[in-house]
Amino acid sequence: MEFLTRILDASGRPFVLSDDQQTGTAKVGFLRQHYSTHPSMSLTPARAAALLKAAEDGDLMAQCELAEDMEEKDLHLAAELGKRRRAVQSLPWKITPPRNPTKEEQYDADMVTEILTDATWFNDCLFDATDAVLKGFSCQEIEWEQVDGLTIPKTIEFRDAAWFQTHPQDRNQLRLRDGSHEGQELWPFGWVVHVAKSKSGYLARMGLVRSLVWAFIFKNYSVRDLAEFLEIYGMPIRLGKYPAGSTEKEKQSLLRAVMSVGHNAGGIFPRGMDIELKNAIEGSSDPYMAFVTYWDLCISKVILGGTLTSQADGATSTNALGNVHERMADNICDSDALQLAPTITRDIVHPIVALNGRSFSSLRRLCRFEFDLSAPEDLTAYSTALPLLAGIGMKIPVQWAHEKLQIPMADDSDEVLKPAPQPEAPAFLSAVPRGYTALAAAPSVSAPDAQKAIAAMPGAVSGDEWQAVTDPILVPIIAAVQSGGMEAAKLRAAELYAELDDEQLTDMLSRAMWIAETWGALKCQCRLIWAMP
Numbered sequence: 001m002e003f004l005t006r007i008l009d010a011s012g013r014p015f016v017l018s019d020d021q022q023t024g025t026a027k028v029g030f031l032r033q034h035y036s037t038h039p040s041m042s043l044t045p046a047r048a049a050a051l052l053k054a055a056e057d058g059d060l061m062a063q064c065e066l067a068e069d070m071e072e073k074d075l076h077l078a079a080e081l082g083k084r085r086r087a088v089q090s091l092p093w094k095i096t097p098p099r100n101p102t103k104e105e106q107y108d109a110d111m112v113t114e115i116l117t118d119a120t121w122f123n124d125c126l127f128d129a130t131d132a133v134l135k136g137f138s139c140q141e142i143e144w145e146q147v148d149g150l151t152i153p154k155t156i157e158f159r160d161a162a163w164f165q166t167h168p169q170d171r172n173q174l175r176l177r178d179g180s181h182e183g184q185e186l187w188p189f190g191w192v193v194h195v196a197k198s199k200s201g202y203l204a205r206m207g208l209v210r211s212l213v214w215a216f217i218f219k220n221y222s223v224r225d226l227a228e229f230l231e232i233y234g235m236p237i238r239l240g241k242y243p244a245g246s247t248e249k250e251k252q253s254l255l256r257a258v259m260s261v262g263h264n265a266g267g268i269f270p271r272g273m274d275i276e277l278k279n280a281i282e283g284s285s286d287p288y289m290a291f292v293t294y295w296d297l298c299i300s301k302v303i304l305g306g307t308l309t310s311q312a313d314g315a316t317s318t319n320a321l322g323n324v325h326e327r328m329a330d331n332i333c334d335s336d337a338l339q340l341a342p343t344i345t346r347d348i349v350h351p352i353v354a355l356n357g358r359s360f361s362s363l364r365r366l367c368r369f370e371f372d373l374s375a376p377e378d379l380t381a382y383s384t385a386l387p388l389l390a391g392i393g394m395k396i397p398v399q400w401a402h403e404k405l406q407i408p409m410a411d412d413s414d415e416v417l418k419p420a421p422q423p424e425a426p427a428f429l430s431a432v433p434r435g436y437t438a439l440a441a442a443p444s445v446s447a448p449d450a451q452k453a454i455a456a457m458p459g460a461v462s463g464d465e466w467q468a469v470t471d472p473i474l475v476p477i478i479a480a481v482q483s484g485g486m487e488a489a490k491l492r493a494a495e496l497y498a499e500l501d502d503e504q505l506t507d508m509l510s511r512a513m514w515i516a517e518t519w520g521a522l523k524c525q526c527r528l529i530w531a532m533p
Contacts, residue, residue: 015189021141022186023141027179028163031177034163036065036068039051040066040070043216043217043220048214048217051063051066055205056171058166060165060204061162063207065162067135067207067209074219077216080299080300084133084303084329084333088126088336091371092372093369095112095368096109097109098364098366098367105359105367108353108357108359108360108367111352112367116348119152121156124158125140132195132207133198133336134208136207137193137194138193139186142348151355156192163176166202167183171204172203174186174203192347195343196336215295218291222291225288226288226292229288238258240254242254304329305331334373338371338373344369372406382404465508468504469504469508472500472503477500
């Protein structure tokens with residue numbers, strides 16, 4: 001059913017939007033009856049090469065079905081791929097309006113944010129889109145509906161990658177298989193098509209499946225050999241001997257007896273025949289396991305960029321190297337997110353804004369879907385550094401600080417945190433000696449101002465006061481230098497030390513330290529044990 005008039009797609013072409021799904025039409029309806037042929041059965045290097053070559057020629061079906069089989073059969077591959085896919089799904093996201101947005105553009109960004117936040121299908125959509133990591137592409141079909149005057153996606157359904165082919169003249173253009181040579185063009189506003197570039201090249205060669213298939217084949221060769229080895233490991237070789245001229249029936253009877261001895265530890269056979277037990281099969285499974293482990297490590301490197309985020313070998317699994325591998329995995333996650341975000345903008349955000357927005361005029365001013373890839377900053381470090389930097393005159397934008405610390409800006413109607421009120425200095429502090437009275441009775445100030453006041457404390461003491469407390473120390477030294485010279489004063493150092501009177505200076509410094517500690521404790525709202533020096 002068509003419920004909208006002519007609109008423009010991402011390429012600027014007019015079309016009529018339908019609420020029907022393209023895969024429900026008669027020409028491609030047969031795709032719903034398609035079942036996998038499981039090409040991994042009896043897979044050989046030669047057959048794998050043929051499947052990959054067919055994909056390059058436009059037939060993606062076998063390559064995509066092989067990727068499905070590999071993910072199901074190789075547990076290590078499935079685990080590593082699952083880590084990578086779910087890492088993107090767990091990232092926070094936002095809808096960013098264009099630079100210097102108008103009220104209408106901001107409204108559209110808020111509208112899309114609300115629609116995607118409330119959509120029950122959106123998380124599944126993000127996860128299904130990452131299926132492109134292995135196969136190179138992922139296609140999901142959109143079903144539209146009208147709700148409260150808005151045209152929004154009702155659901156977004158994952159479609160089997162084997163339903164698609166590439167255009168024979170454009171190997172980067174995906175089309176639905178409809179039995180024709182070129183295939184059927186995908187409907188505008190009808191699909192979420194994500195292409196993940198694991199490496200450069202045409203669409204059919206971008207997926208990790210083309211690299212991982214060789215690890216899958218050779219690893220399974222070794223697994224099969226290991227299984228055969230374990231079947232006979234530790235078991236003695238049983239040989240049956242029959243006399244010349246034995247009939248075929250007698251030979252079969254002896255064979256059954258030999259097999260029975262192996263499983264039941266007993267059996268019967270004709271007289272004249274013999275069973276001989278040779279030494280048990282000897283050997284080691286280490287070569288087989290080494291080969292399996294080698295390919296598992298290769299799979300981890302291809303998918304996650306390293307091995308220590310998967311397993312530790314006890315030799316190279318240091319904490320520092322593990323952190324390096326973890327950062328490498330984070331870089332791959334960021335790369336996946338940077339590739340997926342434009343897909344969501346093009347195939348979901350753009351249609352929603354084009355169908356419902358107030359501001360849409362061109363793709364250049366379209367709001368964008370973005371993942372938040374910034375790492376949380378150290379709040380303690382910033383809370384210490386920012387006041388100091390602002391105190392020396394640096395002009396720090398408030399919005400930048402909020403973004404760095406990932407603290408949202410409060411609206412006018414929001415309640416905000418406020419610093420606790422600072423206590424006033426008590427009246428008894430005015431009893432301290434002159435020169436400290438103004439400092440002690442100063443009104444409550446902020447931490448930077450308090451630090452400045454403490455630093456300026458020596459300047460609050462007059463020169464006469466400093467001279468009064470330092471004269472008893474300096475006068476004997478100066479007199480000794482004047483009377484006998486510097487060398488004579490040095491020789492009398494021990495004698496002069498006994499004559500120095502530092503009682504007044506000690507008293508002044510003790511009182512100053514007490515005032516500073518008391519004021520600091522009051523500002524921290526601590527309980528004090530008052531003790532005058």
